[in-house]
Amino acid sequence: MILSCKEVTRLVSQDMDRRLPFGRRVALRVHFAICQGCTNFSRQMAFLRKAVNQLGSKTP
């Protein structure tokens, strides 16, 4: 299954909220291996989660 970058952004977001079916997870990995933009996107999503989680605890 070949994913477009647009589909990847949606799946990366969904993956943060539910367990994706095995086939989708494999398709994501395959896509990341060849797409730096989506790899960056995925790391940024993980970072966003971490940052929002810490919101409030680091403010004066």
Next chain:
Amino acid sequence: MNDDFRSRVERERAYLLRYASLQLRDAHAAEDAVQETLVAALAGEAGFQGRSNLRTWLTGILKHKIMDSLRRSLRESTLLPDEADAAEFERLFDARGHWIDAPGAWADPDAALEQSRFFAALEACLARLPQKIAQAFMMREHLGLETGEICKELAITPTHCWVLLYRARMALRECLDKEWFGNK
């Protein structure tokens, strides 16, 4: 009542108010949630007893008050049709679904987490989100609710729920990219 405890709790009011406003996006609701928190804290002084830090303890109480308030406000409102689709992000992709301008790497993002200016930028980005999207996102990412619970509170389908969270994440990524990581 221990006056020293009361004044220490009062000193946290401004912080708590800012924290509540960020998630509730409604000055009156935030004021109410903080007031309820302070009352509960003063009544439950014995529950504190130097466990953890005072601010952490108060924030823990406030989170519950925020949840109650969000539940009430979400139950009373209906989702606008344009809040349930992600068409605004179509512009990032070409007809085949490829990035028109692919995301560049963020330089040392973890260093940002040490800077209060970064959190101010993140708050400003959150403030730009439409209210319901911001509320759903904070319920998921900050208060840690499961998507199923959020859908139930919002009385929408899981698909719509994912769209709300997707929109929040896309918008926040774009905003931080521009405002903090300096990619144009």
